[in-house]
Amino acid sequence: MREPKMCQIVCKATISDKQAKELKEKIEDEYRVNMILDNLPLVVPIARPDRDDVVFQGGYHVGVKGQYAGSKDEKYFIHNHLIFLVKYHKDENSDLSRIVGFEVKPFSVKHQFEEKWNDANTRLSTCHPHANKIVINSYTPQEVEAGKDIIFTYDVGFEESDIKWASRWDTYLLMTDDQIHWFSIVNSLMIVLFLSGMVAMIMLRTLYRDISRYNQLETEEEAQEETGWKLVHGDVFRPPTNSDLLCVYVGTGVQFFGMLLVTMMFAVLGFLSPSNRGGLMTAMLLIWVLMGLFAGYASSRLYKMFKGSEWKSITLKTAFLFPGIAFGIFFVLNALIWGEKSSGAVPFSTMFALVLLWFGISVPLVFVGSYLGFKKPAIEAPVKTNKIPRQVPEQAWYMNPAFTILIGGILPFGAVFIELFFILTSIWLHQFYYIFGFLFLVFIILIITCAEIAIVLCYFQLCSEDYMWWWRSYLTSGSSAIYLFLYAGFYFFTKLQITKLVSGILFFGYMLLASFSFFVLTGTIGFCACLWFTRLIYSSVKID
Structure with missing residues (x-):
């Protein structure tokens, strides 16, 4: 020295x-x-x-x-x-x-x-x-x-x-330019303001018309126009097809949401220092495991709302579906790295530790959460469900499920794609990413955007007398994951000079896993927002 x-x-x-x-x-x-x-x-x-x-x-x-x-x-x-x-x-x-x-x-x-x-x-x-x-x-x-x-x-x-x-x-940490991050925030805020205006307009119109109806002041024309979403009150809380799978996805989404929120709060407060290599990934894994409690709780609460009785089966699916898929993809990709004799391969002892965390801590916590959730009284629907399902009228072309789902994913992706570029660069080009203040702001904007776009499109769907909103609300905001994966492909071909087959498989394998995780997270946010919205508007309606 x-x-x-x-x-x-x-x-x-x-x-x-x-x-x-x-x-x-x-x-x-x-x-x-x-x-x-x-x-x-x-x-x-x-x-x-x-x-x-x-x-x-x-x-x-x-x-x-x-x-x-x-x-x-x-x-x-x-x-x-x-x-x-x-x-x-x-x-x-x-x-x-x-x-x-x-x-x-x-x-x-x-x-x-x-x-x-x-x-x-x-x-x-x-x-x-x-x-x-x-x-x-x-x-x-x-x-x-x-x-x-x-x-x-x-x-x-x-x-x-x-x-x-x-x-x-x-x-x-100052290697990156702050100006572009501020541009990202402003761009995202414009999307949020636009959507917030639409949601506010829908809420005010809905509530205003309800009051008008109660006071018997509406005209014949208004009455005819407003009947859309009120007509389906007897079917709107009918359990969807594949309700078990929906419960599992929502539970996993809650687990993701909790993990990201806690990790980002720690990062913003400065607990995850860049000098501690791998600290961020370790923190995320440990918090994910602990959040299994909330995953089990959320999935069993929703399952009981759908009149389900086999809480153990739903718990097993929640504990094993997403982690199983993720571990399977990770194991195959790691085997490819092993085959290339790369030092980047995760050693067997670490793989064993991950399995131990999954089976030893995560799975028991999911069961505890599920048990607590199932012991609670079921969430009651604000309106009664008819015994015979109502026929859904023929929908306009722009209300086609595939069209609305794909349109719904554009805005949440648009709110985060600039910040996404820096995250991809830090992962694949080994640059430092520690601007967690910006990332936390973008995360908040993503939550608001997912919730608002799901509510707007759900409202239009109910106005068209289509009451099958459960899965569609999940897929509407979740479809932003498709755009994330497409953007990853664009990034691969424009920014990375990768020629080896194994390196290409690694990139698309890991980005597929990231996109699937993003789908589960954004879909859950959209679904929870729509569940709150439908319960709110139907609880304010007087049903004769």
Whole structure:
């Protein structure tokens, strides 16, 4: 610490034909080398003359491709000499220092050595350990050639910094521009205001007409127009087909909602520090497991409302359906990574720990929640259900279920897609994403948008005397997951240069899992909003 080193030799490596080919591929694909010092990632400072400041790039490139010394052919040069700069903050009361920055400048140098090779003690003619200049005189870059030796060297310099240890991550977290995030928020708020206006209009019109009816002031024409949703009062709370599956999805959605809400609150308050690698994922998994209690409770409450009696079967489905699908996809993708002998593969011990969490904590909690939910009295419908179902009249083309469901997903996706770009970039291009304040705002906007679009379309559906709203309300806002997956495909082909089949399968496998999770979350929000809305409007109606 605080002892500069010049021209330190790491090793001399002879490059084989295969290694030369691989190195050239890595340089062509702009691969970067990442390092960590005291839990700080390595950055390369890049000066921006247009803005008179410095930006930082995570990791340094393996090498560069270009022409040298008048040669017309492009050649591959490897970065084999690294100049590290370690920034430290000195404690005022003691002589102790803490590392607050880790930068590097990479060079390609064709090293020459005097006399014979003697490992780290070899004297290099291209580099002098006691000179002020790091690389003496002009030098030739090190070309990647099969059968040739490459000598790897480094320098370490230390620089005192005013940056406090507590704020050493600010450089990394300020790599992104806040302006675009504010644009995202404003864009989303415009959608919310538009939808809120529509919901307010529907509510006021509905309530106003009810009052008019009670006071016997309506005209014949108004009476005819308003009968739509009131006509189906005897069927609107009739249990849907596949009601068991709906209960399971709603329970899982509640579990997701709880997990995201708690995780984001912890993140916004600063508990999930970027220095704790994997802390965010660990927190999400643990909170997901604990939220099993609410999943069981929500699914059994809804199941009892649908007059179901087999609470154990609904509990088993809630505990195993979504986690089973997720674990299946994850296991297949992990097996592919294992097959590629990648260090990114999740070890068997971690997989076993995940299964243990699922069976040992999540499943019992779902059962506890289900038992508590089923012990409660059933949720009573505000109006009685007729014994014989009413026939649904022929619907206009724009009220076709497929059309309204697909239209309903556009606005929730539109509210989050700008922020989604940054999330995808942080996951797939290894950039830092720790702007949780923005993310929390976008999450709130997503909840409001999903709820409002589901209510608006549910109201139009009931006005058309179509009372089968249960599944449609779930699918209306849930269809935003389709657009999420399509956007992921667009991102893959426009932003990522992935050529290997396994890498492509990994991307689409994980994005399919993310889209399915998004479907469950947004669908549940839309369904719960519609359930509240229908109960509210039908409880205010006098039925003769």
